[in-house]
Amino acid sequence: MKRRRSTKGLVDPSARAKYVFALPALTFFAVAIAIPFAAGINIAFTDWNGVAKSYHYVGFANFAKLAGDSRIVSPIRNTVLFSALGVVANNVLTLSLALLFDRMRGRLGDFCRLVVFIPCCLSGVLSAFIWKFIYRFVLSTVFGVPSPLGSVTFVIPAIVVISLWCSAGINMLIYYSALKNVPRELYEAALVDGAGAFTRFRRVTIPMIAPAFTICITLTFTNYLREFGNVMAATGGGPARASETISMYIFDNLYTYNKAGYGQAISFAFLVALTLIASAMTAFFRRREVEL
């Protein structure tokens, strides 16, 4: 009997340890994400103002209010516009950069990739600051154009440009490494079959790097939908709420309008939309991937 127990210990000495190992990560995860998430569900059903100690439960009133809130239309429109513009511009730019750098092996290619990636190391605050200056002073001295950040029409494209500068490096690297992994024989075979440059790109490159499309497009889209720091630092939502995004509207409900309960209800609606969009996009692109 005693012997059997010791053999059992030898086979799986980590019976308890395997849970102990997960404990530190679980604790941090619980405090930072799981508990606030659960508490958030609670807050969404209250009229908590963000400051007071007490609050009342209001049932689904916050969600009902959401449906009739005319102030939320503009943040939704801005967020969708910002994300759509950002996704298209980002992926067109980063794929072109990756295609170009893919043809430039060696030192020069390494250097170019490094240069494009460096702005990714800066915080959104810093890049927004530098670009605000460029828009305001460089554009006006060189071209005599007023800063697009002050224009209701151009403010969103202008923030997209900032975000491209400080985030293009990541997708460029993902596309680049996908391109590097396309077997050269496929191009050679296509060439033998008489395929021109465009046909090779359309029929070989695009299908072969399809997984990179799935990742980059879904990732950039959800990142743009969630973007907060860049916009906050560039405009704070102005001029005249023309660049106010959903994230900022949630933030303002807590800090400016003292409607934390309502803000929390918006954020849950936002999470549902985000999850639906991301899973629909992933499914859409996954179906188009080919396996060798």
Place this chain on the structure above:
Amino acid sequence: MRARKSLAVLRVLAAAAICAAFLFPFYIAVVNSLKTPLETARNALAPPGSFSLANFVTAARTIDFMRALLNSLIVTVSSVVLIVLSSSLCGYTLARHAKRSRALKALDKAFLASLMVPFQILMIPVYRIFKSIGLINNLLGMIIMLTGISVAFATFLYAGFVKSIPRELEEAAYLDGCGPYKTFFMIVFPLLKVTTATVASLHAMWLWNDFNISLILLQKESIRTITIKQFYFFSQYASDYNMAFAAAILSMIPILAFFLFAQKKMISGIVGGAMKG
């Protein structure tokens, strides 16, 4: 042949133009950090008339640069150490035991789902909870929060790597009488060196630049980290661009130096993490 050569020249020209475009904002920042306000007003593009570090001296003094830098360092280093420790342990146990343990499998699923949760949904409750337990305006609260939002992703990076290393070494250690804890720290953890380098360098960069959480948690002047300090500094001294640029460059130096030092690990982490996700 000639067409091919001219195509290559065209490519180099395009690459040069792209590099110039991506470096231009850095040029603007450096040039204007060395100029006086008058010179900037005259021409924001031109190089400075004379070389002077006066803006840097004022900037370092005005924004209490050293203190913010120290806050950033404390927060980033502590969080990265905690992330590496807790995620390597958790990634290891998930990779080895999640298949046969329902509790660990559930944890794995919860971590995966959490990657989709936007920060905005946590913003209000985090503020409320951390305020009620006195962790607002507190570097410890900041460290706990930064670690907590990072462990899920770091755990996945570790778990992916652990799956690729054979179990034999651990089993041999058990046979030699090593307990599970000793086995992990003496045998497994050293094998995870590559992943540790990737996890540490990526998170060092991300946490150094964190804006969302510091905006919520660090509202007191003396406790602010570099990024959040700059956010307020830039809006406060909106007119003194030259000093602000000097401040911007001062705060860029640590992170850029770190990037040039760790770029290989970071890049492989970004590409590897994306391809697995």
